Amino acid sequence: MKLLTRDTDYAVRALIFIGKANKRKIGIITVDEIVRSLNLPKALLRKLLQTLSKNKILKSGRGKHGGFSLLKDPGKINVSDIISIFQGPVDFTNCLLRNEPCPNRKVCRVRKKILSLSGYVDRELKKITLSSLT
Amino acid sequence: MKLLTRDTDYAVRALIFIGKANKRKIGIITVDEIVRSLNLPKALLRKLLQTLSKNKILKSGRGKHGGFSLLKDPGKINVSDIISIFQGPVDFTNCLLRNEPCPNRKVCRVRKKILSLSGYVDRELKKITLSSLT
DNA sequence: CCTTAATGATACTATTTTAGTATCATTATA
DNA sequence: TATAATGATACTAAAATAGTATCATTAAGG
Ligand code: FES
Ligand code: FES
Numbered sequence: 090m091k092l093l094t095r096d097t098d099y100a101v102r103a104l105i106f107i108g109k110a111n112k113r114k115i116g117i118i119t120v121d122e123i124v125r126s127l128n129l130p131k132a133l134l135r136k137l138l139q140t141l142s143k144n145k146i147l148k149s150g151r152g153k154h155g156g157f158s159l160l161k162d163p164g165k166i167n168v169s170d171i172i173s174i175f176q177g178p179v180d181f182t183n184c185l186l187r188n189e190p191c192p193n194r195k196v197c198r199v200r201k202k203i204l205s206l207s208g209y210v211d212r213e214l215k216k217i218t219l220s221s222l223t
Numbered sequence: 224m225k226l227l228t229r230d231t232d233y234a235v236r237a238l239i240f241i242g243k244a245n246k247r248k249i250g251i252i253t254v255d256e257i258v259r260s261l262n263l264p265k266a267l268l269r270k271l272l273q274t275l276s277k278n279k280i281l282k283s284g285r286g287k288h289g290g291f292s293l294l295k296d297p298g299k300i301n302v303s304d305i306i307s308i309f310q311g312p313v314d315f316t317n318c319l320l321r322n323e324p325c326p327n328r329k330v331c332r333v334r335k336k337i338l339s340l341s342g343y344v345d346r347e348l349k350k351i352t353l354s355s356l357t
Numbered sequence: 358c359c360t361t362a363a364t365g366a367t368a369c370t371a372t373t374t375t376a377g378t379a380t381c382a383t384t385a386t387a
Numbered sequence: 388t389a390t391a392a393t394g395a396t397a398c399t400a401a402a403a404t405a406g407t408a409t410c411a412t413t414a415a416g417g
Contacts, residue, residue, distance in 0.1 A: 090306060092337070094316035095376065119392070132378050139394065152385025155392040172224060180228035199351060203226070208266050213340050215334060253363070266407050273365065285404065286414025289363040 096175040100137050101131050101168065101222070104146070108163045117156035137175075144174050145178045163223060168212035179214060181207035230309040233263050235302065235356070238280070240340050242297045242357045253289035271309075278308050297357060303348035313348060315341035 093101075106126060107118050120138060124131045138157055142148040148160040159166070169179055183204050194200060224310040227235075240260060241252050254272060258265045272291055275281040293300070303313055315337050328334060 090313050090314075091312045092341075094374090117363065121392090131378060133376070135393075136377085142393085149393060150385080151383070151391095151393045153391045157382080157393085176224045179224050180224075199356060202347070202351060206344060207226075210340060210344060213336070217336060222333060228403090255363090264406060267405070269364075270406085271371095272396080276364085283364060284414080285364045285412070287360095287362045288415065291364085 094176055096137060097168075097171050099134060100141060100171050100175060101167075102127055103129070103134060104141070104159075104166065104171070104219055104221050107147070107157060107159055108166075108219050111159050112223060117150060117154070119156040122156075127173050135192040141175060146170065149170060156211075159219075163219035166219040167215045172214065173204065179211040180209065183212070186193055225294040227295050227306065228310055230271060231305050232266060234275060234305050236261055237263070237268060237272060237352055238275070238293075238300065238305070239356050240248060241281070241291060241293055242353050245293050245297075246357060250315075251288070253283060253290040256290075274308060280304065293353075297353035300353040301349045302351040303345055306348065313341065315344070318350075 103123050110118050120131060120135050123129065135212050138147060140148075142149045142157070142159060145160055149155070149157050160189055172179055182200065188202045237257050239256050243253050254265060254269050257263065258268060266301045272281060273348075276283045276291070280300055283289070283291050306313055309330055315335065
């Protein structure tokens with residue numbers, strides 16, 4: 090039972106790399122540089138970073154000397170965000186009777202339990218920020 | 224991001240059904256009865272119940288008047304058990320650098336965080352017993 | 358015994374999600 | 388204007404999930 094897919098994992102690793110570089114005042118990082126350091130499949134990583142750009146996690150520059158840098162403060166980027174982007178929001182409340190419109194949804198204690206569990210996990214994942222990782 | 228696959232979901236629903244029947248002193252339930260009540264695909268449900276038997280959750284009887292009943296006390300069957308059977312154990316510690324043997328595994332705070340999160344989720348899921356569901 | 362009604366074992370197919378590739382278009386710099 | 392970067396997009400491959408089919412075995416009951 091895994092929590093993160095490979096997309097999320099690669100994305101986080103790339104973000105850590107970019108975050109570290111930004112810390113050392115290296116403003117812009119290219120896909121090639123990340124690939125050289127982390128040994129990830131280039132075509133895939135490009136796709137992932139493009140997705141992160143669309144989702145306002147990264148800023149991108151095109152053309153010669155283009156590349157990526159963090160758009161937000163590393164303290165404001167967290168694992169829950171990245172999961173949301175690649176795997177959908179952290180939400181476990183696909184209830185056990187999901188196919189039928191569960192009759193006792195409102196009072197069901199299980200649902201309440203799963204709901205609170207899900208909330209807890211999400212809050213904890215939100216605490217794992219990029220700055221805590223670099 | 225979902226927590227339960229359909230296998231787990233179906234299995235839990237079937238177990239709830241069997242548990243309720245057992246409560247009413249109906250000892251043995253057939254796959255057909257469950258299928259009639261819950262409208263699940265029969266061939267699939269058979270496979271799932273067979274798996275539950277192999278895993279000592281259900282007791283099965285063959286031949287005429289055969290069927291399934293709970294092997295363990297419903298208070299001792301929980302959602303974590305069922306997830307373990309169909310999705311592998313509740314364990315989120317596929318670490319972020321999983322491909323390499325992560326150098327700082329021992330001291331990594333993220334790993335510790337994920338580890339404790341995973342433990343927490345597992346403990347909570349263990350509290351959701353079949354008896355709490357019926 | 359023989360029929361019937363149940364699960365056991367197992368192999369197979371189909372669908373969906375995840376993982377990964379390829380290509381052309383666009384843009385900025387030198 | 389050549390080059391080196393990302394944007395957009397469409398495609399393929401692999402793995403996990405979901406579902407089916409079939410024959411073997413077993414127990415009950417006439
Ligand atoms: S199982 Fe659906 S609300 Fe409880
Ligand atoms: S990321 Fe692997 S141990 Fe921290």
